[in-house]
Amino acid sequence: MIKESVRTFLHREFFRSEAVESLTEDQPLVTSGILDSVATLKLVLFLEESFSIVIETADIADGHLDTLNTIEALVSAKRSVA
Numbered sequence: 001m002i003k004e005s006v007r008t009f010l011h012r013e014f015f016r017s018e019a020v021e022s023l024t025e026d027q028p029l030v031t032s033g034i035l036d037s038v039a040t041l042k043l044v045l046f047l048e049e050s051f052s053i054v055i056e057t058a059d060i061a062d063g064h065l066d067t068l069n070t071i072e073a074l075v076s077a078k079r080s081v082a
Contacts, residue, residue, distance in 0.1 A: 002051070002072040009046050014039055025068045030060075040065060047071070053078035 003025065010023070014035070029035045035043065043065060044055050053075060059065065064074040 002075050003068045005050060006043075006047075006068060006071055009043070009050075013042060013046075023068065027068075028066050029068075030066045031063070043071075047075060051075050051079060 007023065023029075027034075030040055040060065044060065047053065048055055055065075055074070055078070059074060064070050
């Protein structure tokens, strides 16, 4: 569910003319440059609002938003603490 929500968001916000479905679960999004700093901020806001979590700056710096797998792990961990 988390990965599909993120895929839908990415498609709606950034990949309208491209097939976001082709993104693999371990494809780097931030470190590869697919998402720039503004897109990353939009992703953070989406995740916080959608899943009622708070994402810290360290979460971003530590690479927790770099792939669909790491995003899912981060959201799951934050939700279990909340």
